[in-house]
Amino acid sequence: MDRDEAVTRLLDAAEVLFYERGVQAVGMDEVRAVSGVSLKRLYQCFPGKEDLVVAYLRRRDRRWLESLADFVAARESHERVTAVFDWLDDWFRQPGFRGCAFINSVGELGATSPEVLAVAREHKAAVRRYLLGLVSDRQAGEALNLLVEGAIVTAAVSGDPAAARHARRAAAALGSGGA
Amino acid sequence: MDRDEAVTRLLDAAEVLFYERGVQAVGMDEVRAVSGVSLKRLYQCFPGKEDLVVAYLRRRDRRWLESLADFVAARESHERVTAVFDWLDDWFRQPGFRGCAFINSVGELGATSPEVLAVAREHKAAVRRYLLGLVSDRQAGEALNLLVEGAIVTAAVSGDPAAARHARRAAAALGSGGA
DNA sequence: CCAATCAGAGAACGTTCGTTCTCCACGATA
DNA sequence: TATCGTGGAGAACGAACGTTCTCTGATTGG
Numbered sequence: 275m276d277r278d279e280a281v282t283r284l285l286d287a288a289e290v291l292f293y294e295r296g297v298q299a300v301g302m303d304e305v306r307a308v309s310g311v312s313l314k315r316l317y318q319c320f321p322g323k324e325d326l327v328v329a330y331l332r333r334r335d336r337r338w339l340e341s342l343a344d345f346v347a348a349r350e351s352h353e354r355v356t357a358v359f360d361w362l363d364d365w366f367r368q369p370g371f372r373g374c375a376f377i378n379s380v381g382e383l384g385a386t387s388p389e390v391l392a393v394a395r396e397h398k399a400a401v402r403r404y405l406l407g408l409v410s411d412r413q414a415g416e417a418l419n420l421l422v423e424g425a426i427v428t429a430a431v432s433g434d435p436a437a438a439r440h441a442r443r444a445a446a447a448l449g450s451g452g453a
Numbered sequence: 454m455d456r457d458e459a460v461t462r463l464l465d466a467a468e469v470l471f472y473e474r475g476v477q478a479v480g481m482d483e484v485r486a487v488s489g490v491s492l493k494r495l496y497q498c499f500p501g502k503e504d505l506v507v508a509y510l511r512r513r514d515r516r517w518l519e520s521l522a523d524f525v526a527a528r529e530s531h532e533r534v535t536a537v538f539d540w541l542d543d544w545f546r547q548p549g550f551r552g553c554a555f556i557n558s559v560g561e562l563g564a565t566s567p568e569v570l571a572v573a574r575e576h577k578a579a580v581r582r583y584l585l586g587l588v589s590d591r592q593a594g595e596a597l598n599l600l601v602e603g604a605i606v607t608a609a610v611s612g613d614p615a616a617a618r619h620a621r622r623a624a625a626a627l628g629s630g631g632a
Numbered sequence: 633c634c635a636a637t638c639a640g641a642g643a644a645c646g647t648t649c650g651t652t653c654t655c656c657a658c659g660a661t662a
Numbered sequence: 663t664a665t666c667g668t669g670g671a672g673a674a675c676g677a678a679c680g681t682t683c684t685c686t687g688a689t690t691g692g
Contacts, residue, residue: 314639315640
């Protein structure tokens with residue numbers, strides 16, 4: 275097993291564990307056990323736990339936005355806003371859905387780790403940029419962004435995926451009423 | 454100092470510390486130091502840390518919603534939706550604003566502590582009920598709820614209170630376009 | 633075949649933290 | 663005054679965790 279594979283297996287294990295149970299509830303030894311990478315190697319690849327957390331968040335940022343963008347790009351341009359909420363709806367229904375990894379990490383570590391806060395900020399800024407690009411005017415874009423964030427957090431806390439439907443309806447109402 | 458005052462001082466200290474730095478980053482000894490209540494008494498009032506966390510969240514739930522409702526009730530009925538966002542705007546600007554205590558707690562402990570998750574769910578359900586009662590139809594209420602949650606989380610992560618303004622505009626657009 | 637390097641397994645270390653225990657001072661009561 | 667219960671201060675305890683160290687075995691290059 276070369277270094278690249280070790281990194282991949284570590285990030286895979288970190289993502290499953292940290293997302294499911296939170297960062298502080300997972301020990302490095304558990305990351306070792308799930309990844310199958312020795313502790314020594316783990317600390318060669320990531321000198322500290324925070325580095326692993328940041329790397330996990332960075333990879334998730336990239337993949338999350340790519341997955342959303344790919345899904346939306348496959349639709350006709352007039353359907354793209356509703357496609358965002360279709361994608362969210364799917365996500366909310368996945369077993370093990372536990373909300374936004376970045377919001378959760380900020381809740382846990384935002385006050386302690388400036389690095390984690392910065393990654394979360396970059397992620398949210400990228401999501402907002404992307405959503406602003408989907409609609410014609412700025413105000414509708416900001417509203418879309420707020421509806422998306424609101425749906426994620428509501429679905430996460432309540433455990434009810436209906437938030438996606440409500441957000442889609444609200445976005446549609448905004449689109450017909452205000453644009 | 455009687456028991457009631459001890460409880461109050463403990464909850465005051467817990468609220469400041471837990472909200473500012475997160476639950477897991479604060480030790481019981483620090484709660485003792487800030488509250489001025491001895492460790493022995495602390496464990497008489499709250500048999501474990503989780504009890505203190507739950508009590509802190511319950512009190513905050515009550516006060517938060519009361520504060521919002523009082524502010525809104527002082528306005529004319531046609532201004533009440535915008536008043537919600539005025540109140541949020543104020544909150545976001547307060548020094549030490551660190552987002553929603555319940556979302557943060559769920560991110561930290563939701564996977565570990567069913568009690569904390571339940572309190573957060575009750576809080577969000579109460580907020581939603583309250584907001585649904587502010588507007589005539591159900592759809593507009595759901596949209597209002599999502600905009601509020603989205604604004605809170607966006608302001609928290611980005612650190613920019615502009616989310617309140619964007620949400621207010623979106624709610625106004627919905628009100629004129631869709632109700 | 634030997635020396636040197638590296639990797640893995642897991643013990644070990646030091647710290648932090650939740651919780652409990654010990655010790656002592658004090659106030660009330662017979 | 664002697665005693666009892668209460669409360670505070672802080673030591674103590676046991677567990678968990680991040681991180682490092684040790685030992686051992688395998689591999690590689692000469």
